[in-house]
Amino acid sequence: xxxxxxxxxxxxxRFGTKTILKDCSFEIFEGDILAFIGxxxxxxxxxxxxxxxxxxxxxxxxxxxxxxxxxxxxxxIDKVGAIVENPDLYMNLTGRQNLELIANYYxxxxxxxxxxxxxxxxxxxxxxxxxGKYSLGMRQRLGIAQALLNSPKLLIxxxxxxxxxxxxxKELRDLMLSLAKDEKIAIFVxxxxxSELESFCNKVCIIQNGSIIETSEVNKLKRKAAKxxxxxxxxxxxxxxxxxxxxxFETTNDNTISIEITKNDVPQLLKTLLDNKIKVFSCVEKEMxxxxxxxxxxxxxxxx
Amino acid sequence: MIKLISNELKKVFHKKSIxxxxxxxxxxxxxxxxxxxxxxxxxxxxxxxxxENVQYLTSSLNDYNLDNYEEVxxxxxxxxxxxxxxxxxxxxxxxxxxxxxxEKSHEIIYNINRAKYNTKDNDLLATYEAELENLxxxxxxxxxxxxxxxxxxxxxxxxxxxIKKELTNNLDKSSKENLEKELKTSEIHLYVLxxxxxxxxxxxxxxxxxxxxxxxxxNIALLQINKENMSKEEEESYNVLKKSITTQEYILENxxxxxTDSYNARNIFMTFxxxxxxxxxxxxxxxxxxxVAEEFSKGTIKMLLIRPYRRWKIxxxxxxxxxxxxxxxxxxxxxxxxxxxxxxxxxxxxSVPAIVYNYGSKSMVEVSLMKHILLNLVAILPxxxxxxxxxxxxxxxxxxxxxxxxxxxxxxxxxxxxxxxxIRSKIKILSLFPTMVWDLTEFLYGGTPSYxxxxxxxxxxxxxxxxxxxxxxxxxxxxxxxxKNI
Numbered sequence: 136x137x138x139x140x141x142x143x144x145x146x147x148x149r150f151g152t153k154t155i156l157k158d159c160s161f162e163i164f165e166g167d168i169l170a171f172i173g174x175x176x177x178x179x180x181x182x183x184x185x186x187x188x189x190x191x192x193x194x195x196x197x198x199x200x201x202x203x204x205x206x207x208x209x210x211x212i213d214k215v216g217a218i219v220e221n222p223d224l225y226m227n228l229t230g231r232q233n234l235e236l237i238a239n240y241y242x243x244x245x246x247x248x249x250x251x252x253x254x255x256x257x258x259x260x261x262x263x264x265x266x267g268k269y270s271l272g273m274r275q276r277l278g279i280a281q282a283l284l285n286s287p288k289l290l291i292x293x294x295x296x297x298x299x300x301x302x303x304x305k306e307l308r309d310l311m312l313s314l315a316k317d318e319k320i321a322i323f324v325x326x327x328x329x330s331e332l333e334s335f336c337n338k339v340c341i342i343q344n345g346s347i348i349e350t351s352e353v354n355k356l357k358r359k360a361a362k363x364x365x366x367x368x369x370x371x372x373x374x375x376x377x378x379x380x381x382x383x384f385e386t387t388n389d390n391t392i393s394i395e396i397t398k399n400d401v402p403q404l405l406k407t408l409l410d411n412k413i414k415v416f417s418c419v420e421k422e423m424x425x426x427x428x429x430x431x432x433x434x435x436x437x438x439x
Numbered sequence: 440m441i442k443l444i445s446n447e448l449k450k451v452f453h454k455k456s457i458x459x460x461x462x463x464x465x466x467x468x469x470x471x472x473x474x475x476x477x478x479x480x481x482x483x484x485x486x487x488x489x490x491e492n493v494q495y496l497t498s499s500l501n502d503y504n505l506d507n508y509e510e511v512x513x514x515x516x517x518x519x520x521x522x523x524x525x526x527x528x529x530x531x532x533x534x535x536x537x538x539x540x541x542e543k544s545h546e547i548i549y550n551i552n553r554a555k556y557n558t559k560d561n562d563l564l565a566t567y568e569a570e571l572e573n574l575x576x577x578x579x580x581x582x583x584x585x586x587x588x589x590x591x592x593x594x595x596x597x598x599x600x601x602i603k604k605e606l607t608n609n610l611d612k613s614s615k616e617n618l619e620k621e622l623k624t625s626e627i628h629l630y631v632l633x634x635x636x637x638x639x640x641x642x643x644x645x646x647x648x649x650x651x652x653x654x655x656x657x658n659i660a661l662l663q664i665n666k667e668n669m670s671k672e673e674e675e676s677y678n679v680l681k682k683s684i685t686t687q688e689y690i691l692e693n694x695x696x697x698x699t700d701s702y703n704a705r706n707i708f709m710t711f712x713x714x715x716x717x718x719x720x721x722x723x724x725x726x727x728x729x730x731v732a733e734e735f736s737k738g739t740i741k742m743l744l745i746r747p748y749r750r751w752k753i754x755x756x757x758x759x760x761x762x763x764x765x766x767x768x769x770x771x772x773x774x775x776x777x778x779x780x781x782x783x784x785x786x787x788x789x790s791v792p793a794i795v796y797n798y799g800s801k802s803m804v805e806v807s808l809m810k811h812i813l814l815n816l817v818a819i820l821p822x823x824x825x826x827x828x829x830x831x832x833x834x835x836x837x838x839x840x841x842x843x844x845x846x847x848x849x850x851x852x853x854x855x856x857x858x859x860x861x862i863r864s865k866i867k868i869l870s871l872f873p874t875m876v877w878d879l880t881e882f883l884y885g886g887t888p889s890y891x892x893x894x895x896x897x898x899x900x901x902x903x904x905x906x907x908x909x910x911x912x913x914x915x916x917x918x919x920x921x922x923k924n925i
Contacts, residue, residue, distance in 0.1 A: 180924075187745045189922040213747040220924070223738030227453055236449065239442050240746040281742065 138201060139164050140289050140321040141186070146195035148181055148345075155181050156345045158195070163321045163338070165288070168311055170332040170353070171325040172429060173342035179325040180220060182342070183293050186323075187217055199289060213241075216287035218295060222278020226267035230258060230277050233266060234284060241285045248284065256280040257306060271298035279307070283314075290314070290322045296331050308335045329426040341429060365401065366393050366421045370414035378411060379404075393421060443748065443756035444763070451726055451764060460725065461768075464718045465775045472776075472783040475702045488524050496521050505556065515556055519549045526571075535584040538642035540574075542652065547571045584641050592632040595625045620662055627658045634691065646696040654687035675889075682796045689794060689803040697794040704780035705788035705808065711776050712815040713880065720826055720851055722768045727761040728830040728843035731917070735838040740922060754835070754917045758910075761827050769816065799885030814883055821902040822877035826851060828906055832913040850874070862890050876901045 139162035148156040156178045163169050173179050184190040186197050188204050188211075197204040202211035224233045234252070238244035253262050256276040266274065275298045282290060296304050312335050314320045326332050332339075333353070341349040372386045382404070384394035396404060401418065408415055451457065486492060496517055503514040526544050530537035547570050554564035581587045602622045606615070631651050634640065640647045661680045664673050690697060699706040731754070734740040743753060781789065793811035797804045806814075826847055834843035854874035861869045869875070870892035881888035882895045 184922060189741060189744055191919060191921055209747045209749060212745060215745065217745055219741045219745075221738060223741060225450065225453075225737075225739060227455075228450075232449075232453075236446050237742065237746075239446050240748070 137164055139198075140167075140200060141323065142196075142198040143182070143186065144196045144198070146182065146185055146197065147193045148178075148185060148190065149193045154345060156185070159342065159345075159347045160195075161340050161347060161350050163289070163323060165319040165321050166315050167338050168315050168322045168324065168336045169338045169340055170329075170336035171323060171340050171342065172327070172329060172332065173325075175327075177342045178345045179342060180293055183217070183219055183291055183323075183325060186291060187215070187219065188212060189219065214285065214288040215291065216282035216285060216289075217291040217293075218278045218282055219291075219293050221297075222274060222281070224266050224274065224277060224281070227265060229265050230262040230269070230273075230280075233277065234262075234281060237281050237284055244284050248286070252280045252283045255283065255310060272300060272303055275299055276303070279310075286318075288320060290320055292322065292324045294326050295324060296326060296328055304331055311335050329429055330424065333424065333426075363397065364393050364395055364421045365404075365418060366391060367408075367418045368416040369408065370416070375413075378407065390416075440752060440756060443753060444759055447730070447756055447760040448763065451730070451760060456725065457722065457764075460722055461771060464722070464772060465779075468715075468772070468776055469779050472707065472779045475707065476783040478702065488528055493521060493524055496524075511557055515549070515552045518556075519545070519552050522548045522552070530578070535587075535641060536578040538644075539584060539587060540578060542642055543574060544571065547574065585636060588632050588635050592629065592636065595629045595632065598625050599629065623662055624659060627655060631655050638694075646690065646698055646701070647694065649698070649700070650687045650690040653683060654691065657683040657687065678798070681801065682798075685801065685803055686794075686796055695791065695794065697791065702784065703788040704777075704784040704786065705791055707780050707784075708776055708789070708808065709793055709811060711773065712812060712819065715772070715776075716819055716823070717851075718772055719765065719768050719823055720847075723761065723765045723823065723827050724830040724844055724847045726764045727827045728834045728847060729840035730757045730761060730834065731831065732834040732838045732840040732843060735922075736840070744922065750918050751914055754914055758828075758831060761831055762824075765823060765827060773812070795884055797884045798887065804884070815880065818879040818883055819877075821879060821898070825873060825877050825902060825905060825909075828909045828913075832909040835913040836916050867892050871897060871901050873901070873905050876905075 141163040143162075144160050146156055146159040147154070159178075159182060161169075171179055171182070181190065185192050186199070186204065188208055192205060197211075199211040200214060204211045224230075225236070228236070231249070231253075234249050238249055253259055256279050258273065258276050258280060261269065261273060266277065269277065275295065279292070279295060282292070295307060299307060308331070311322055311324070315322055324332065324336065336353055339349070339351060339353050340347060366387075368391050370390070372390060372392055375384075375386075375392065379394065382394050382396055384392050386392050394404070398420075405415060405418065500514065500517055500521070503510045503517070505511060505514060523545050526548065527537060527540045530540055547567055550567045551564060551571065554560050554567060577587055577590060581590070599622065602618055602625065606618055606622070610618070631654065634651060638647065640651060642648055657680045661677070661684065664677055664680075666677075669677060686697075689695070699709055734743060744750065746753075777789075789808060791808075793806045793808055794803050795806055795811065796802075829850060830843045830847040833846055834840055837843070857872070857874050861872055861875055870890065875890075875893070876898040879895070879898055881893070882898075
């Protein structure tokens with residue numbers, strides 16, 4: 136098996152008496168798009184800051200491309216691109232000047248690369264304007280542009296969809312997917328917006344109260360959460376409790392129920408309903424959303 | 440590292456504040472130069488000898504109580520001033536008589552008033568009053584200042600002959616000493632008078648006239664000091680007088696206007712560093728105090744610290760940039776002064792080199808203007824560097840540019856007060872205090888500082904020590920800083 140691009144081993148962060156992260160471990164391989172999700176205050180941004188060397192690690196290791204971030208910082212961080220919190224850039228300089236400043240930090244970022252990155256993020260028309268004049272969405276794009284400048288192997292994005300309109304989100308999603316697939320980049324995305332993440336992430340890592348409670352592939356997570364759920368549109372939903380007493384179900388509105396039932400039991404269910412003169416208009420397996428899976432796993436949110 | 444520094448410079452030179460501040464400084468310089476070039480000293484003179492001043496002084500006479508011992512001296516000063524003004528006003532404004540009256544009558548009138556109101560010695564009073572009458576007569580009768588000078592010359596020549604004759608007699612030690620003193624005094628007066636005649640130097644406030652007057656008074660004052668048994672203060676006066684005499688001799692022998700008293704482009708340029716170093720401090724501290732702190736407050740520090748460089752390199756690049764800005768500021772302002780001064784006063788004076796007194800060789804040495812200015816610059820370099828580093832360090836530790844700038848300015852402005860207190864306390868170890876060691880100007884050209892405990896080696900070593908302490912602290916803090924929420 137290939138070496139992981141990013142490996143966090145028992146990451147712990149303490150600030151005085153407060154423990155913000157406790158023994159967090161996970162791995163990302165090339166081509167993965169990992170969704171790092173968790174409620175507010177779980178420690179997502181702190182984890183990112185530890186990975187990038189912006190804060191001191193209390194205990195544990197971060198290994199990027201085989202290099203330890205504490206012992207070999209320069210080599211570890213060389214092929215990493217990132218946005219942390221807001222992509223803060225120099226407001227009194229133009230977008231291009233900001234990118235040129237950043238390009239100057241690397242050995243092999245040419246003007247051609249800057250132009251390519253500008254095009255990739257759709258900023259060609261405004262790249263020569265001062266960043267102070269950009270809208271939030273444009274600043275976000277510029278942030279993504281600077282993260283891509285050094286052709287990174289690992290991309291770390293802290294809430295990258297912040298401020299993007301639906302079209303922007305779609306463009307970002309397509310960009311991420313092509314980067315992961317074509318250039319085999321490992322991408323680490325943190326966000327609250329689970330429905331967005333759902334559309335392009337292949338792995339999920341759930342963090343709560345400073346500890347990682349789940350790391351798995353997205354599909355498995357959804358399946359693991361519970362028995363499959365079917366959604367049925369019926370002619371009436373009253374008086375079903377007695378009838379469907381052996382199943383777990385809930386009425387989502389006047390005519391629809393969601394019922395936990397295995398595939399094999401579906402015909403029996405339909406027969407029961409039809410025998411009792413209840414008309415069935417549709418019966419569909421409901422894909423559990425990531426949000427639902429997440430909420431089921433975290434069981435609500437308590438911030439210490 | 441070069442790349443890091445070039446990035447930092449780009450960021451600094453895109454800040455509007457640096458240009459606004461520089462622009463204001465240059466505007467102030469232009470104003471100062473233009474005003475100085477227009478100063479008419481006769482305006483000041485007009486006021487001194489004017490009706491208003493006389494009335495003011497006369498009315499203030501009533502405030503003094505002649506019976507009170509302490510107030511008598513003040514009364515005498517004021518009365519002398521009034522009598523002097525009235526005496527000088529007898530003569531026309533541009534006449535040579537007025538100028539001689541201005542130079543010679545003040546001392547006589549002072550002696551008159553002193554004899555009248557203080558010592559109350561009638562004989563002495565009569566002598567001085569006669570002297571004044573004598574002066575008046577000469578000014579009336581002589582057609583030209585040259586005649587006046589020739590007459591004085593003759594008087595001294597005969598006096599000298601008489602004294603020399605008397606010295607051949609057998610005299611006791613103290614009489615002999617007094618006579619020799621009188622001889623020397625007369626010789627000095629004679630030399631000055633001869634110089635005036637031979638070189639046609641009238642009493643016109645020209646640089647030669649000023650040099651002659653200085654030469655005369657310094658030599659006479661020097662005679663009063665007993666070389667064998669000098670107190671600390673007398674030794675200091677001795678050195679100051681020696682410097683003055685050597686300087687005037689140089690001027691008189693070479694007929695070169697090397698004084699820095701008058702306003703011209705060269706003189707303003709020569710004293711530029713000492714007068715205007717505050718500009719360098721303001722601009723440099725503005726940058727040094729913000730170069731780290733602003734990255735934190737703007738959030739751009741995150742973009743900086745995730746690049747493939749160790750943290751100390753990033754901080755060092757910022758520190759070096761501050762030095763470059765210091766050099767830039769000095770260069771720009773010196774150039775601005777050179778050009779503005781040249782346009783305001785004319786560029787000719789720049790060709791006269793700086794002639795300074797070397798305390799080591801006890802002689803005048805010629806130093807090119809640029810070298811003199813460079814030396815003055817190097818003398819205050821420890822101060823500039825320490826202040827720059829102070830702002831930088833506070834900025835790094837507290838990530839607040841306003842705190843860094845405020846505290847550094849506080850240090851700058853209170854340094855002279857602190858130094859005064861340290862000197863008064865006479866505690867030897869305090870002579871190593873940062874604000875005491877950072878100004879090396881008093882050591883230039885072999886000079887010795889006025890405070891006895893100051894030594895050049897100590898100053899340099901302690902400056903380096905303070906610098907290293909601040910540098911280590913700032914690098915240590917920066918290395919371990921957690922980038923918190925912005």
